[in-house]
Amino acid sequence: MVAVMCRRHTPPPSAAARAGRPGRPRSAAADTAILEATRAALVELGWSKLSMGDVAARAGVAKTTLYRRWAGKNELVVDAVAVLFDELELPDRGSLAADVEGVVRQFAALLERPEAKTALMAVVAESTRDEPLRERIRASIVDRQKRLVLEGRARAQARGELPVPADDRADAAGAADDLVFDVIAGTVVHRALVSGQPVDGEWVRRFTALLLGGLGAAAYD
Amino acid sequence: MVAVMCRRHTPPPSAAARAGRPGRPRSAAADTAILEATRAALVELGWSKLSMGDVAARAGVAKTTLYRRWAGKNELVVDAVAVLFDELELPDRGSLAADVEGVVRQFAALLERPEAKTALMAVVAESTRDEPLRERIRASIVDRQKRLVLEGRARAQARGELPVPADDRADAAGAADDLVFDVIAGTVVHRALVSGQPVDGEWVRRFTALLLGGLGAAAYD
DNA sequence: AGCCTTTCGCTACGCGTCGTAGCGTAACTG
DNA sequence: CAGTTACGCTACGACGCGTAGCGAAAGGCT
Incomplete structure (x- = not known):
């Protein structure tokens, strides 16, 4: 049995402390693309009509990548603005x-x-x-x-x-x-x-x- | 062909001006029950988890009755608070x-x-x-x-x-x-x-x- | 009374979003 | 090389939305 790491929803700001770890590193480009796409979606759609799937599509990123870094819409938008x-x-x-x-x-x-x-x-x-x-x-x-x-x-x-x-x-x-x-x-x-x-x-x-x-x-x- | 009345989403405050019209009058008890149920749902669930169906169930009212009076969550909550x-x-x-x-x-x-x-x-x-x-x-x-x-x-x-x-x-x-x-x-x-x-x-x-x-x-x- | 009008409760539906699971692949470390 | 982590992709069940259609109830008008 694999030990459960349970590292989901890890916020990206800890990118510096993440260095030197085994495995594929998180894409910094994806971070900036996601936050930029979030702001763009906020301008066009506003808060209520903003959806996680839409942000992922704008950023050219899979929806699962979003949920690996942010727990939900709230946390994502806070970081974006x-x-x-x-x-x-x-x-x-x-x-x-x-x-x-x-x-x-x-x-x-x-x-x-x-x-x-x-x-x-x-x-x-x-x-x-x-x-x-x-x-x-x-x-x-x-x-x-x-x-x-x-x-x-x-x-x-x-x-x-x-x-x-x-x-x-x-x-x-x-x-x-x-x-x-x-x-x-x-x-x-x-x-x-x-x-x-x-x-x-x-x-x-x-x-x-x-x-x-x-x-x-x-x-x- | 029946003339389209298009009277949907008529706000309830006009209950006084609604008197003397043909047809079944709107239930004033339903209004107060809905607004009270909305406030109760806001206390228990907060804004984001509040749903129209839940409010209707709490008020003992059909969901369609809600939409006959308020266009959506926004307008309903404004009147409720x-x-x-x-x-x-x-x-x-x-x-x-x-x-x-x-x-x-x-x-x-x-x-x-x-x-x-x-x-x-x-x-x-x-x-x-x-x-x-x-x-x-x-x-x-x-x-x-x-x-x-x-x-x-x-x-x-x-x-x-x-x-x-x-x-x-x-x-x-x-x-x-x-x-x-x-x-x-x-x-x-x-x-x-x-x-x-x-x-x-x-x-x-x-x-x-x-x-x-x-x-x-x-x-x- | 009878007719008309409007509201009501109920059911059912299509649609979109959510958040997750599973898989194969890519990237980096030792 | 093996081990570990991130990524893209697909698919899925669950839920809320807002509407349509029906029969029944409750008023006004003649």
Whole structure:
């Protein structure tokens, strides 16, 4: 009897740790082709009408190859769109307000891409009933973007626009960073996908003013 | 030849306008049973594993009856969860900060209900590729809750906590209301469903302070 | 009453997707 | 070379979808 290896659904990111093993190596070209085909299918069909068989056909790959690497549609799509969010960056525009406006515009532009918005909302919906999937989303997409908040705060502190927290307040600063991240990301997503209204220049200015100055300061322009 | 009526997928809310028509009337009991069964199925199975046949069986109704009233899963679920969001209210707690904290807590409690979170995210995801569905969501769920923002602002103005906008600034005030709505709803959703962290008392206080005073005022507690 | 209209429950159907099993072949290691 | 792993391909049972067709039930209209 052969020992059951049970290595199914092994995620491809461990390709480096997979080196030096006996047997035929996994095709890296197939990985990129599959993820690219997934994004293309998301653009054309959207989340609900995307099927594993269709992705396999687009990628020129057997359907079984898909299931050898991803447990299902959820995990595949998370990996396919995760790379899109890593393109976000925070160029120094000279002031905290300008930096915030810049990142808000970038995020809004990303959410205009059909593959990004249909996939992001769908996998978050699925993650409400799938704890491992939620963790995968956080590790692959969400937490990686908190770097933008950290960098923005560091710059603002260097400019003197924000006070430097005392060392014994590091936990409070961390909580504030998480809060700011939820406010910015959540508000832009809600504006673009739920309210369905444009993230134009005027709205971005209003939002930034509210974020920096609060309701009293930015009440009515 | 009989004239083709083509009245399929007629939404049930028009029950009042349906009175006085010839033929057997639609069962109002079936409507409530179906919507209740849908919510129960959402709790047990979640969005993705919810099937029309299962809902019909739970409601004690033929599957064809479902399709006579709703075009599909999307529309059915929107109607099923819309009533949950109408339970939100804004009791007067004496100050703008307290009012904001109260509504944030209520919304967070609603998002802890499994049928609410799985359904809301899923239908929003679907609506990114279905314009009529997006309009249905806005009319049935989103826009109805803007009343909370309007009421909160009116109270704050009456208390003198916010300035009363000039008459020629009515459009700016409306834009500000929309912005505040997106900020509150989006931030709470992102915190609860994307970041997956608890909306507890401390976080609510931090968020309220940030919303009212801005980054400079509420920087680190 | 009788007729018309609409809804209801039920059955059955074709269609597409899912996820897996089985096989022979290809690729890489020792 | 043998051993091990990945690949392409085919086929399969299971399930949900959305519809058609039927007879029966429940109302309005004359």
